[in-house]
Amino acid sequence: MNHENKLRISAIHQMLLQLASSNFQYRIERSEHNDEIEGLVVTLNMLAEELGDSIVHEGLRNKDSEILDIVQMSFILDKNDLIWHASQKGLEILDIDWKDGDKRAFIEFLNNGSKKTWKEFRSLGEGAPFDMDMVLSLKTKSHLILPKKMYVSRMVGNSDNEELTVVTLIHHTTHQQKLQDELRDKVMKSKKIVEIQIEKTKFENPKRSVALTQEDIRQIRKARELISKYPEKSYSPIRGLAAKFGMNEFKLKYGFRVLYGVTVYKFHTDARLRKAQLMVQYSDIAIKNIAYRTGYKSPAHFSRTFKNKYGFSPSELRKN
Structure with missing residues (x-):
């Protein structure tokens, strides 16, 4: 195999790793070849686009979250288009090894067409x-x-040396004002629920009264993000997950119900099934392998749980 084909196979391998980790943003650059490798490249690019669209528009990944503007990366360039500063997120996404004092040309990180x-x-x-x-x-x-x-902005000062260009990537923006209003309403509603639940808990069982601090809420959110990102992992017993975020089991369970209206167990199960649904619907992976990849020890248990959730079995979804 020649060097060019090795690079193409390597890109396919990296793309599969990204898809397996539920990252559907990347694409493989097309070449002028007309062979089986190029056919696979086209297929993977189409698959990533379909999966990304289904998550954004149907909310399959996290039905409780809002789609908001997210600045993924930003670069500040000098007048020669050398990168002076780059956001940490941008460095991570592009997998750039950056050292203090580095000044690399922005154009190095663009494909030929760009x-x-x-x-x-x-x-x-x-x-x-x-x-x-x-x-x-x-x-x-x-x-x-x-x-x-x-989004590209050029800023010019009093001299040529002060000319800077700012390049910013916005991941997604849709119906921003509506989403901001919904987010504000949800925050206010959550605050009211927290106040009611705290008072109710104090009244019913003073020995188990709980007051959630801002730090508690931050840690509970981090626990939720961890479960959403890696639903295939096991988080039992819950006290192990709670200890990871510096709280006891009771506070994590209580806070989860107050903030999100579900138990930790149910949220984990739903997140695991959402990932399984995507894999059944958009891949050719055997259903028993999907069961194992999403954390189920038994394909039969996976099928029963899936049907209880959606009203149809994984095999029925695959057939249709």
């Missing part, structure tokens, strides 16, 4: 401030492509 777009853009209106957006495809260290809309 390099041409960037050069054309930089040739327009040099020396003048502006704000605009464009679609660019960033290239990771593992040869994956991240096609995203970028």
